Amino acid sequence: MDRGKSDDHIVKAALALAVRAPSVRNSQPWRWRIGDRCVHLYSDPTRATDSDQRDLVLSCGAALHHLRIALAARGWSAVVRRLPDPAQPDHLASIELVRHRPTPYDVALSDAITRRRTDRRHFSSCPVPPGYLGLVTERAAVLGAIVRHATDWPRDRLVQTMSAGAQRHAGNPDHRPEPTDETSEPDFAELLVLGTASDDRLARLCAGEALSAVLLTATNIGLATCLLTEPLELPALRHRGRVGVLDGGYPQAVIRIGWAPTGAEPLPATPRRAIEDVLDPFDATEATVY
Template sequence: MDHGLPDDHIVRAALELAIRAPSAQNTQPWRWRIGDRSVHLYLDPARALPSTDPDQRDLVVSCGAALHHLRVAFAALGWSAVVHRLPNPAQPNHLASIELVRHRPTAHEIELSAAIGRRRTDRRHFSSWPVPPGYLGLVTERAATLGAIVRQVTDRSRDCLVEAMRAAAERHAGDPGYSLELAEWSGRHDGVQWSDEAHEPDCAELLVLSTSADDRLSRLCAGEALSAVLLTATNIGLATCLLTEPLEIPAMRHRVRVGVLDDYGYPQAVIRIGWAPTGAETLPVTPRRPVEDVLDPFDATEVASC
């Protein structure tokens, strides 16, 4: 980058953290381009899931999570990100243009950046400890600042969500295309499963993250809010698991919208959140592609048309 802007080592360090973002089936559907004075995020259509995600909603949400991870990383490294989302209507896969200005990191930004390396998708049985309401309020507040609504799912709404999850799992079990994509991208041949060996109740909470609209910009912002929720939860010691299956089938997603969100807003993510059992082993890191594999040459003429 130009003199006075982050050097290549800082940019690479930020990208190393950005690609730790969660993605549907671990597709990692992002590509990055580094200009003289900016960083650009693109959706990679080659990572699409035709059976699982035909309208690429999950891919855009995943890229939004990577965008927020990048912003957090740069902030901790002393650079504030000025983001222009969907800067070129003629290129819908150009999701964001990021300009950087010098910035003094706050303790909160440093803590969130450190949480990136600790966050895991935890599919294990959670403990019987309840999640304090203040913690749920905090993640809700962090999502709201990024344009998303987080609803805690309780009582009859929870029954509706659990039933939608079961119905989606049954539908996918009979779909060879879904099973093939699941095995190819995530290395798993079955849906999310919880341990049957636990001897205490699982007091995990279920959260639904939604947006008021359902266009590409809303989905991108939903991914940013999702990242904020997951990193905030990790920072305060909570375990999380992103559940995509109940929203991958239009009928089930509609059922969640009506039964959980009272027909208002569009569900973009379902999150299990709770306390990992005391003494639980640290989960291994999910593999990610090297930074070199997700970098493209910078095209100045393309950016100039934005």
């Protein structure tokens, strides 16, 4: 970028945090380019885990929000243009940097990036305060997403949907299941369904950003989380979740949220690709839209 070597160092440090974002089946389907004026986010179709790239775009959206938070904590606000070039569908966002005074919120969420883990263990029976669930819902709403807390019969319907998804995928030899044993019996975890008003590529990207906000907020206040998308990979099951939980919204992810088991050891970090492996040389002819 044209702001100097020190700023390039800040951008690369922020990217190193961005790639800590959760991704479906740890696919890490993103690529980045640092241009003269912007940082560019591209999807990597070779790492897609589903034919319609739903999970790919959701995962990239989470990385985009991680980058925005990491930059904000380091004194740069991100002005984002999503899907800036219709001729390049893999070009998901261009991010222009503007000087910014970090807020306590920015710093807290940035610090949560390295502490967040996908926790597939059985959660504690200690209830989650309603105010905590309200906070993560508000953070998602700011980014254009809907979050519904599934309780009573909607929860039962959702658990049935998750179980049905696992059973259907079990008969598909080409399907690689998520490494979790909580899809059919979510123990004491609260279940949140994150959705959007529409279901196009832009909506899925924004859903990923909202997902990141939910997970980092939960981490910051001490809650454990686990992202689930497998129950929503089949159209019939997505429709069941749409009618039964979101009242017409489009479900994009299910989140288990609660307290980690009492006395449990901290979870290790899941390996990520080195930043050099996801950072492409910038070619001005390939990304001229800002």
